[in-house]
Amino acid sequence: MSMLTALLVGFGAAAVAPALHRFAGRWTGALLTLVPAALFASFVIRVAPLVDGHVATERYAWAPRLMLHLSLRADGLALLMALLITGIGALVALYANRYLEGHPHLGRFYLFFFGFMSSMLGLVLSDNLLALFIFWELTSLTSYLLIGFDHTRDTSRAAALQGLLVTVGGGQALLVGVVMMGSAVGTLELSQLPGHALQTHPLYPWMLLLVLVGAFTKSAQFPFHFWLPGAMAAPTPVSAYLHSATMVKAGVFLLARLTPALGATPLWESAVTWVGGATMVVGAFLALGQRDLKLILAHATVCVLGTLTFLIGLGTALALHAMVVFLLAHALYKGALFLAAGAIDHATGTRDLVLLGGLRRAMPLTTAAVLLAAASMAGLVPALGFIGKELVYEGALAAPRAPGLATGATLLAFIPLVAVAAMLAVRPFFGATRELPHAPHEGPPGMWLGPLVLSVLGLVLGLFPSAVDGLLARASAVMAPAAPPPPPLKPWHGLNAALGLSVASLAGGAAVYFARDGLRGRISRLRLERWGPGRGYELALAGMLRFARFQTRLLQSGYLRRYLRMSVVAVGGLTAYALLTRARVWPELRGGDLEPYEAAVGVLMVLAAVTAARTRSRLASVSAMGVVGFGVALVFLFFGAPDLALTQSIVEALTVVVFLLALFHLPAYEELSSRPARLRDVGVSLAFGAVMATLLLVTVQNPEFPPISGYFLQNSVPGGHGRNVVNVILVDFRALDTLGEITVLAIAALGVSALLKAGRQKGTAR
């Protein structure tokens, strides 16, 4: 199966899901699970060739002149992510079928779900930054739809909007950064980006900043971490899939992808390391303050995302390899824990850690899954999480700068993580059985299969890491192509400093675990939501709405003349600005060749215009308008436009007649506006007139383009068989314009007739 086919199959599954739900009912999920399962298989068979050094690529032209290609590339990193997306996707699709059983909008859920899955696949497989950006935004959009799936609850809608605004706002920054990179080096193919040219470019700090904002918002890095706990309003399968295993890793993935191109500069290292480090400590700390299982897991996810970013920032080959291993370990255990949390919620009706207890007898399989996953989370031998954690510590110890600080921060993040793992493993399952909203029971196979498979996989890979060694080595080679291949993963690293730190974090975690209730109270009493970055988001949103209301009050007055004045001032002002800055030749008011009769007509028109504007008599102003009109006809006549002169005379005569007919039905003039208002309008009008006069003079004396009328003059007789060129243009070359003109007249005539008729009927009715 080609990668393009894989994407199309995924999007196709999304498209047919709603219709399928109507026919297949409760079998929908089972049937649709086959799609990600098949895709997973198609990616599994790509692993062996990749490990042998063959990277599959596909390239389809999309909009080549915009440097946009659909180039797909299954290198180690992309393949690792694709396997996670499709593998966990299959388990979650199966799980969701039971979790949302009987939900009337299950079909719509699968539409969003598979739309997300395929976008995410496109994101990780894209080798073109613009294509990646498009998929990136698609994942934000589908995430929005999934968080707000329960759209009748306003907290869901607010959380969905918050996630959307934060991630899409970051997406806009990313787009600008990507475009800057493209115009700096002339290519957007990730595998061809020249790192040196980018890093020495004068705009490099801006590109880096914009790309980092995109990656940090997507991966919920401090201070943008607040949207991720909010996203827990989504159904639990969505939280497990999007907001722990896949989408939130997109930012980390992008950073990893761009490491060869943008990385290894002091700016990159300090920005990425500090933000990642702050995120992991803040996330771990906040996780201790929660009672809701999903919120605990969400904050722990923030912590892990911070760790991954932190490792990318350290940038050594060792740290990058640790990042890949830790990413895989986290996806497996966090997916399992989220799904298990959903199963507990489903079975008992609550997710409150304080209320839960003694579930091990009623839910043995879920208990087993959670124990295994929590062991991996805490980094106990022999889970995969242990190997990941050892590598993270090794990476921190070997940090190129301030290894003590790096190690300390890691320890500070991992101690609460161990305590959280212990809380999750012990509290709900052991101790006395408690009163719960529902009697607990083990869910159907679809609901325990997912967590169990994922957590057992975490154990198996911990015992036999050689199974994924080749793939993971290829994945870290994407980020550090020049580095020697990392040593093979082993279940046991021997007695070294990293092991000592592991033991220290376990001991510290145990201590925190026993002090957990006091800590939780103290952290939640800080009321971080009152002054944290989430509050900043609320203030910004409220401020924007206030500004919009203020602007509406200012601009939308409902008075025609205010709109008119505003438009004229804006257009006239911009025109004047363009004239002042752009005109190459200023008009010369040199002595002229003016004939006396031409001057006389001009003076007459000006006088008539002034009279029309000043007079208090309706008849006088209509007459003055007529004088202007016939003056225009004379100008046409003087300067070689007899057809125009003729038309203008007829039309002007008709206009005056219409006005005179209507005049006595229309109100007399009254002085309605005040003197200052009139003076202001005189000022605006005179300024506008001056701008237009100057525009004309500058235009005439600065011909920007050669006239295109030569074609019509040459082809009028040979092509149009007419000797009056204006006529030929109207009825032949530009006949469609004339048709439009006739249509306008016809519509106006219909409108006039309808208005007059309506007036008569109303009149008789009264």
Next chain:
Amino acid sequence: MTLETLLALVIGALYAAGLYMMLRRSVVKLVIGLALLAHASNLLVFTGVGLTRGRAPLVPEEATVPAPGVADPLAQALVLTAIVISFGLLVFTVVLLYRAHQAVGSPDLDAMRSTEE
């Protein structure tokens, strides 16, 4: 003074007078202002391509192309269309205001802000 300068002054005066009348609250002034603005725009396009005294873009009987230096036919065609359309617009506006005046009973545009009768 050159030809273009004269016409620029005329056009400027027409724009200023037309705009001033459109900014008034009286409905009739609004329509007359609209008419003046239409004249100004037609003249602007006509003058913008350059003026030629007295030589219409016509092809003599014996030739297939007009003599060099005739007036620009394209601007004339555009202006011709514009004259007719602005006439249609003007007549429609006059009738609309006539009806609106019947319904509202005030010469003041500010009295026409509501959609209710």
